[in-house]
Amino acid sequence: MRLDKNRIAELNKAHLPQHKEDAGRLIEKLYNKGIDADSVINKLIKFQIAIPSWALGTGGTRFGRFSGPGEPTSLESKIEDVGLLHALNQSSGAISLHIPWDVPSDVDAICSLAKEMDVKFDAVNSNTFQDQKGQALSYKYGSLMHVNKEVRDQAIAHNIEVINHGTNLGAKALTVWLADGTCFPGQANFRKSFENTLDSLKQIYAELPADWNLLVEYKPYEPNFYSMAIPDWGTSHMMAQELGDKALSLVDLGHHLPNTNIEQIVAILMMRSKLGGFHFNDSKYGDDDVTSGSLKPYQLFLIFNELVDGMDNTDNPDLSWMIDASHNLKDPMEDLLQAVEAIMIAYAQALIVDRKALADAQEANDIARAQEILQDAYRTDVRVIVAEARIKGGAAWSPLETYRQLDIRKALVDERGKYTLATGL
Numbered sequence: 001m002r003l004d005k006n007r008i009a010e011l012n013k014a015h016l017p018q019h020k021e022d023a024g025r026l027i028e029k030l031y032n033k034g035i036d037a038d039s040v041i042n043k044l045i046k047f048q049i050a051i052p053s054w055a056l057g058t059g060g061t062r063f064g065r066f067s068g069p070g071e072p073t074s075l076e077s078k079i080e081d082v083g084l085l086h087a088l089n090q091s092s093g094a095i096s097l098h099i100p101w102d103v104p105s106d107v108d109a110i111c112s113l114a115k116e117m118d119v120k121f122d123a124v125n126s127n128t129f130q131d132q133k134g135q136a137l138s139y140k141y142g143s144l145m146h147v148n149k150e151v152r153d154q155a156i157a158h159n160i161e162v163i164n165h166g167t168n169l170g171a172k173a174l175t176v177w178l179a180d181g182t183c184f185p186g187q188a189n190f191r192k193s194f195e196n197t198l199d200s201l202k203q204i205y206a207e208l209p210a211d212w213n214l215l216v217e218y219k220p221y222e223p224n225f226y227s228m229a230i231p232d233w234g235t236s237h238m239m240a241q242e243l244g245d246k247a248l249s250l251v252d253l254g255h256h257l258p259n260t261n262i263e264q265i266v267a268i269l270m271m272r273s274k275l276g277g278f279h280f281n282d283s284k285y286g287d288d289d290v291t292s293g294s295l296k297p298y299q300l301f302l303i304f305n306e307l308v309d310g311m312d313n314t315d316n317p318d319l320s321w322m323i324d325a326s327h328n329l330k331d332p333m334e335d336l337l338q339a340v341e342a343i344m345i346a347y348a349q350a351l352i353v354d355r356k357a358l359a360d361a362q363e364a365n366d367i368a369r370a371q372e373i374l375q376d377a378y379r380t381d382v383r384v385i386v387a388e389a390r391i392k393g394g395a396a397w398s399p400l401e402t403y404r405q406l407d408i409r410k411a412l413v414d415e416r417g418k419y420t421l422a423t424g425l
């Protein structure tokens, strides 16, 4: 399915008079505060958040999965779904593939489809958290950290294969997230697990093309409940540091214990030019519970406040931004539109922080003033400038409303059938 830009513009029309009035008011208010709204809007237009292929189907829990109608079952249809999202919001111009779920059968055809949909290939993801059909050795007791060298070698070969698939598609990074770990005290030797994992990563790193990055993701628990091979940012950073310049840490919002100060982690990693990517989701209790920004929008803003500061004031390389969530109730497309919107709002709020005033307040130990400066930005309703950026980019005033007005899910069901099942968890 393809969206007609003229149709989007037509649907925007009804909203434009009120929108222009609201946008003008906010732009003037920002101008009076010394903030150049045009530069904020241009940054918003440029900002692209990759959509992971596994988020386009309805997610499940270990108790079951209630699939939605018209889910994408092929790599082609997943790229088309991301293309639809991107047409609606102009902020989702990249897809992150997962191997082996998304092995392309015809690379040229996939590349030209992606080009037609204006979608780029973001970081590729390996999978050693499941056994695949016909696989020689099992990952039940780990992959890159496994006590058996043959299992490690198999997992290393898989990661190299993922790099090769990514190279064919024009991707520039490999994300390694390991489910490796232990469920019981005494199950493994922590030092040996660390050393095996690092040694395996070194062998993968050696195969990275010159212009690629290796993103090392961490997670404190799940699926293993006693220890994880790479549990936290310290371990990830230690490994990235030892691997070399092309290895960077990847922060996933949901991969922290409750109340962890994620914004501080982001700030410190960027200071060391070692933050490579960011995965968005939100949670009340565990990983990926809910849609980005639906529970803790202030935390998301505080994180963006550090990301923006880091992008302006450190030598940290450009980041890979990706939504990493898969929910089990909503229409995945609607969920992703809401997530991207929440991320753009947090980014816009961070862009309007008066950084000079904040630095002055910090130097003067004026805590109350510093808090006021941050909260003034956070409490500004920036939705209208996010919409302005979208309209300027040729996208929908309200992506979610337009998605419903155009009855896109129905069109997808008509095209693909009602009972389809996307690959994923």
Ligand SMILES: [Mn+2]
Pocket: 177, 217, 252, 279, 324
């Ligand atoms: Mn992640």
